[in-house]
Amino acid sequence: MQAQPSAGPLAGIKVLELGTLIAGPFCSRMLAEFGADVVKIEAPDGGDPIRQWRVLKDGTSLWWTVQSRNKKSVTLNMKDARGQEIARRLALEADIIIENYRPGVLEKWGIGYEALKAVNPATIMVRLSGYGQTGPMKDLPGFGAIGESMGGLRYVSGHADRPPVRVGISIGDSVAALHGVIGAMMALRHRDVTGGRWNGRRGAECIAGQGQMVDVALYESVFNMMESLVPEYDHAGVVRERTGGALPGIVPSNTYTTGDGENIVIAGNGDAIFKRLMLAIGRDDMANDPDLARNDGRVPRTAEIDGAIQAWCAARSIDEALAVLKSADVPVGKIYSVRDMMSDPQFLARRMFEQHSFADGTPIKLPAITPKLSETPGETKWIGPELGEHNAEVLRALGYDDEHITQLKRDGVI
Structure with a gap:
């Protein structure tokens, strides 16, 4: 109420x-x-x-x-x-x-x-x-x-x-x-x-x-x-740089383009989530690869992982991609314009x-x-x-x- x-x-x-x-x-x-x-x-x-x-x-x-x-x-x-x-x-x-x-x-x-x-x-x-x-x-x-x-x-x-x-x-x-x-x-x-x-x-x-x-x-x-900008530089000499839609050092979390030209964000960076994501896109090999079971193992292979996800997305419409990933309990979302917001059930339900x-x-x-x-x-x-x-x-x-x-x-x- x-x-x-x-x-x-x-x-x-x-x-x-x-x-x-x-x-x-x-x-x-x-x-x-x-x-x-x-x-x-x-x-x-x-x-x-x-x-x-x-x-x-x-x-x-x-x-x-x-x-x-x-x-x-x-x-x-x-x-x-x-x-x-x-x-x-x-x-x-x-x-x-x-x-x-x-x-x-x-x-x-x-x-x-x-x-x-x-x-x-x-x-x-x-x-x-x-x-x-x-x-x-x-x-x-x-x-x-x-x-x-x-x-x-x-x-x-x-x-x-x-x-x-x-x-x-x-x-x-x-x-x-x-x-x-x-x-x-x-x-x-x-x-x-x-x-x-x-x-x-x-x-x-x-x-x-x-x-x-x-x-x-x-x-x-x-x-x-x-965030961690200062301690990363002070302790490790790391200067955080621009990385586009990706979340550096946390893999996979990026923006991907579907076959109908829409953009979605997929955050599969939790260890259990990553496995569900890989199984959902038909990459059982990656899902069961022990080297990819933890984030520190995935970071060196960021390009490979992102490539696999992008290839899967490119072969599907945004509606199909969202349906598959949501059913697999993978955090995913369309990038909304205000037009999307004004008719979205979640926005409307929350008044x-x-x-x-x-x-x-x-x-x-x-x-x-x-x-x-x-x-x-x-x-x-x-x-x-x-x-x-x-x-x-x-x-x-x-x-x-x-x-x-x-x-x-x-x-x-x-």
Whole structure:
């Protein structure tokens, strides 16, 4: 039975997002999906640039519908002292502040971590940047592509005889965002066990928990995913290289092409799985070869093993190959496009698509929220908002009256 929608495990947690594009906004997106009250600050003159990225509907990116779901959009001119003051007030009320500007930008606006911590010791600030808040490169611009390159991912991606390739999504930014979410949750836990939330209106009577800064560098987040790269080089002098679709040193695990031109991934690298795979493709000789019984014996004969599997695949359609290997309990899968996903029984059974609508009634499907929590699942309350849609709501909550809000709009502050 599917769990019923809930307020979410982060209900009551206030988040202020000061950032654009991918890393910071993806980090706060996940918090919003699980119930946090996220206020996103955007520039009045166009907002977050991602609003105009990739495929558009009526001038706004379809990506925006996902990246900013459940967030409240507030426009602020951060070059104006009044905009900075509003941001400061929002920051002091927030449990978590997420930002992905270059180091020093928030300090220039008077809302850096140390300035906020001096007033609110429970401040948790997640800072995502290309190179982190320290070091000789901290002031350089750093996008996800640079983080992927410096962190080691690009070097090992692609085929050995060709230049490194980009993974088909902004994986460096997304991995950094996930590190930001993990850091925020650990910091929130530490704050709660050391005293809890700060409430400035209670002044000295409040025992505030200890906040902290979560310093996330894009290149370090990618580097953190690089498995055994460091010990292999340090101890054995091995530099991991590009190997195409194969998993080096773990045999067989590769991409193979079927007779109808489709590509499948076969992971037959477990010892028992390898034997089942060889029997399934009619290579009893390999299945019963004692030299191939263990992975360390198979590695020197990688080309021979891959050749046998490819020859078998080339003589069959993808449906036939999948049926045979699945019946033999061999891990195998087609390489999916989004078209495949949208009609796949597993995706549908797991309810991996949500149906929503634009303001004009046009339907739009979004990816469902993950991970799936049994008692407090995530929920899409609304798709990405219009620019400044929540200005009045958020400013009224800060004590601004309608006349003041109108003046701020007239002056270009919001």
